[in-house]
Amino acid sequence: MSKSEGNILLAKDFLKKNTASVLRYLLISANYTKPVNFNQDSLKNAELEVNKIGNALNKGGEKILKSGIISTEMSHDYDSVRNHLLNNIDTVAAITKIDDLVKIVNNADVDEEYSKAYNSLVGALQLLGFEVEIKLTKEMSDLYKVALEAKNYEASDKIRGSVVIYK
Secondary structure (H helix, E strand, C coil), X not given: CCCCCCCCCCHHHHHHHCCHHHHHHHHHCCCCCCCCCCCHHHXXXXXXXXXXXXXXXXXXXXXXXXXXXXXXXXXXXXXXXXXXXXXXXXXXXXXXXXXXXXXXXXXXXXXXXXXHHHHHHHHHHHHCCCCEEECCXXXXXXXXXXXXXXXXXXXXXXXXXXXXXXX
16 A cells, blocks of 8 residues: 555545444454455445444334333343453454344344343443443333324434434
């Protein structure tokens, strides 16, 4: 890579067109001992994965709001991600575990274990440095249900929109 050949991309220029989460995902999707294959395909894949994670966080948050089954505990999956990072910073294995959690959040029915898996997904993302904030409380769930029953969709959308912050 060289500036004269025009194949250098400064971080500030990258962030004008993409989010920090896409850059983070792109950088951790390869082992730190190996070069990152930075091309349009890898960039597109990183964008798709970041969007898939965001959609799962939103979908899962809404499912938990509707069910009212809110847990503060995490499943063993969080420990698995943490252990991968402690094992020579194995971000590739950590991302694989996160992908497994995304599948659970997208496909499983809500119960106590689901809520724990959702919390593990959030915790694992935070552990990897993604900006994720979840505001799931019993009060929020109750307000959401009341707004839906009253067919006050503007209020229910506002509540649902304030539950998940993912950048």
